[in-house]
Amino acid sequence: MRKTIRATAATAISLCVLAAHAQIVSPATQNRSIVKTDAVQYLFPEQVSVPAGKPSPVTLHFRVAQGLHINSHTPSDEFLIPTDFSIPDGMGVRLGAATYPPGTIISLAFDPKTKLSVYTGEFDIQARIVATPGNHLVQGKLHYQACDQNQCMPPKTINVPIDVIGK
Amino acid sequence: MRRNTIVLIAVLFILAIFAWAGWANWEYRRQIAEKLLAGVGQGELVPAPGGDTMNYVSPLNGKPAPAFALQNLSGSKVSLASYKDKAVMINFWATWCGPCKVETPWIVELRNKYAAQGFEVLGVDTEGDDLQASDKAGWAKAEANAGKFVTDMKVPYPVLLDGDSISRDYGGLDDLPASFFVDRSGKVVAASVGLTSESDIEGNIKKALAN
Numbered sequence: 122m123r124k125t126i127r128a129t130a131a132t133a134i135s136l137c138v139l140a141a142h143a144q145i146v147s148p149a150t151q152n153r154s155i156v157k158t159d160a161v162q163y164l165f166p167e168q169v170s171v172p173a174g175k176p177s178p179v180t181l182h183f184r185v186a187q188g189l190h191i192n193s194h195t196p197s198d199e200f201l202i203p204t205d206f207s208i209p210d211g212m213g214v215r216l217g218a219a220t221y222p223p224g225t226i227i228s229l230a231f232d233p234k235t236k237l238s239v240y241t242g243e244f245d246i247q248a249r250i251v252a253t254p255g256n257h258l259v260q261g262k263l264h265y266q267a268c269d270q271n272q273c274m275p276p277k278t279i280n281v282p283i284d285v286i287g288k
Numbered sequence: 289m290r291r292n293t294i295v296l297i298a299v300l301f302i303l304a305i306f307a308w309a310g311w312a313n314w315e316y317r318r319q320i321a322e323k324l325l326a327g328v329g330q331g332e333l334v335p336a337p338g339g340d341t342m343n344y345v346s347p348l349n350g351k352p353a354p355a356f357a358l359q360n361l362s363g364s365k366v367s368l369a370s371y372k373d374k375a376v377m378i379n380f381w382a383t384w385c386g387p388c389k390v391e392t393p394w395i396v397e398l399r400n401k402y403a404a405q406g407f408e409v410l411g412v413d414t415e416g417d418d419l420q421a422s423d424k425a426g427w428a429k430a431e432a433n434a435g436k437f438v439t440d441m442k443v444p445y446p447v448l449l450d451g452d453s454i455s456r457d458y459g460g461l462d463d464l465p466a467s468f469f470v471d472r473s474g475k476v477v478a479a480s481v482g483l484t485s486e487s488d489i490e491g492n493i494k495k496a497l498a499n
Contacts, residue, residue, distance in 0.1 A: 200383040200433060231483050232390045266384050272463040272482035273385040275414070 160189045160267035160274060163281045164243070173254040173287035176217045181206065181246045181281060183263065190239035191265040193224025197238045202266040202276050206246050213257035214285045217249040229270055252287030259283045346459055346468065346479035353378065353470040354457035358412065358448035361435055366446050368410070368470075375402075375496035376470040377409045377489075380451050380461055383433045384415075387483035388465040392441045394486040398493055399445050405497055406472065411443060414451035414464065467492070471499035 164182040171177035185191055192201045208216040222245060224238030248261075261281035267274045348354070353376075357367035368376065379395060381388035399409045415430035431449060438447050455461040458468060461481075469478040469492040477499055478492040 200389075200437065201386075202384045229386065231387060235386070237386070268386060271387055272465070273382070273387060274463055275382070276384065 159277070159279055160186050161191060161263060161265055161277075161279060162186070163263065163279065166283065168284040168286065170286040170288055171250065171252050173252055176249045176251050179248045179250055179283070181248055181261075181283075182243065183240075183246070184243045185241050185267070189267045189269050190227065190237070190241045191267045193238040193240055194221035195224065195238060197226075197236055201237075202264070204240060204263070204265045206248060206261060206263050206281070208248075208250070208259060208261045212259045213255065213287070214250050214252045214259045216261075217251055219249070220247040222246075231271065250285065252285050254287045257285045257287065259285050346476065348459065348468065348476040349479060351476055352474050353468060353476050354454065356454045356457070358450055358454065360446050360448050361431070361438060366410070366448055368474075371408055371410070372474065373406070373472050375405075375407045375472055375493065375499075377407070377493060377496065378412060378458075378468045378470065379409055380412045380414050380455065380458070380464055380466040382413060382415050382464055383430075383437045385464045389437075389441075391465055391483055391486075391489070392443065394489060396441065396443060396445075398486070398490055402493055402497065407493060407497055409445040411438075411445060411447040412451035412454070413447060413449050414455060414461065415449075469493065469496040471496045473499065475499070 162184045164184055166179070166181075169177075169179050171179070191204055194203050194205065196203050204221065206216070206219045206221075208214055222240070224240060226236050227239055227241075228234070228236050246263075259282070261283060262278050263281050264276065264278045266276040353368060355368055357365050357369075360366050368378070377395070377399075381392070383389075395409055395411075399407065413430075413434045415434055419426040419430065434447065434449065437443075451461075458466070463481050465483065466481045467479065467489070468476050471477045477495045480488065480492065
């Protein structure tokens with residue numbers, strides 16, 4: 122009887138491993154990614170506590186992927202798309218104002234005469250928010266447009282998830 | 289004893305169902321992923337013969353250019369089919385794209401140089417990638433920007449709007465500028481993504497005219 126139980130246990134474990142393995146997408150598929158990684162990543166804070174009903178400063182930290190740049194909030198050309206942070210209505214938290222860092226002035230090898238105002242690496246946005254009392258899972262939005270030395274990606278909006286506790 | 293055996297068989301049967309469900313799920317996702325990849329048909333960068341630079345190889349190379357009919361800045365529909373018997377450069381661009389701005393004067397110059405030999409450029413504006421269909425003000429602004437850009441750059445060739453609607457047929461176009469060179473028979477003979485050089489563009493135009 123013991124032998125039977127052992128054999129059954131071994132078979133069960135094998136089948137579980139097989140089932141778990143089957144859930145993993147094969148390496149060949151993983152290597153051929155369909156969706157590119159975002160050019161900008163929201164770093165932190167994940168959670169903030171603020172006095173309810175009072176404008177409160179929150180510093181939002183972001184990182185631009187290596188080798189890329191995004192336009193600053195005040196780009197140097199009317200056609201360029203500014204980096205912009207917003208909070209949609211109806212989330213229990215209102216964005217009073219946002220203060221953006223000045224852009225770094227760069228020029229690219231293909232067009233040395235043109236000066237661009239951009240963010241690279243890590244940058245912070247100072248947001249002044251007003252929260253109603255309670256817990257609010259806010260999905261802020263960061264709109265940006267990224268390029269590298271030779272090409273540009275379409276404008277994109279990423280979510281900026283922050284758990285805001287209004288006390 | 290007999291009861292235990294029945295229980296064991298039942299357990300094994302249930303586990304086998306789990307394993308089968310896992311395999312079926314994996315197979316389903318694999319097929320979906322392959323379908324998506326096949327639909328997107330993204331190109332890849334391969335080393336150029338000299339070895340110093342990378343060439344963009346599109347899966348469309350050697351295949352008929354996907355057909356389209358898009359509205360131009362005057363509101364008329366322009367189709368690729370109406371340029372049959374001409375060599376055509378389909379240039380995907382946007383006003384927010386710095387490298388596109390750099391290459392546009394080169395394209396204008398080359399278009400004027402080779403027009404008499406049966407060459408034309410179709411500029412395809414992909415301005416509104418991030419715009420919702422309902423965002424009328426956003427689309428109007430995008431169109432106005434495209435019009436201003438075309439005037440500023442003195443673009444003499446047709447510029448078509450809503451390139452996003454056909455970008456998937458041309459490989460997804462995650463990056464701009466992107467150009468496809470189509471010969472007189474309607475086949476794609478070369479493609480490029482990102483800023484290259486005026487001489488590279490001219491080489492591709494000559495390829496399109498030669499076939």
